[in-house]
Amino acid sequence: MPQDHIIFIVDDDRRIQEALIELLSSMDMHAVAFGSAAEYIAYPQPDLPACLVLDIELPDINGLQLQRRITASNDIPMLFVT
Numbered sequence: 447m448p449q450d451h452i453i454f455i456v457d458d459d460r461r462i463q464e465a466l467i468e469l470l471s472s473m474d475m476h477a478v479a480f481g482s483a484a485e486y487i488a489y490p491q492p493d494l495p496a497c498l499v500l501d502i503e504l505p506d507i508n509g510l511q512l513q514r515r516i517t518a519s520n521d522i523p524m525l526f527v528t
Contacts, residue, residue, distance in 0.1 A: 452494050455479040456486045456512065457501040457527065466499060481505070483512040497523040 453475055455466050463479035470477040480486040483506050486498075498516070502509040509526055516522060 449476045449492075449494060451476060452492060452496045453477040454486060454489075454496060454498045454522075456481075456483060456498065456504065456509070458482060458503070458505050459501070462501070462527070483507045483509075483515075486512070487515075491520075497525065499525050499527060502526055502528045 453470055455463055455477055457463055457466075457479070458481050460481070463481070467477045467479055478489070480489065483504050500509045500512060504512070507515075513524060513526075516524075
């Protein structure tokens with residue numbers, strides 16, 4: 447079955463990434479995780495409906511800075527976690 451959506455997770459805690467991916471996968475949702483804002487920014491964005499689960503504290507720029515950067519060019523819904 448082709449993917450019809452994607453959920454991006456940006457969190458530097460590997461355990462959080464794994465837990466969210468497992469939870470979302472159990473509901474047949476496709477998720478991709480990143481450990482930093484830079485990794486997320488470098489990822490080729492597919493032309494699919496998407497949302498972003500974003501940690502506030504990241505190793506490079508913080509989640510609010512990433513939000514400002516993203517919303518300048520993309521209207522992706524975001525959910526913040528701390």
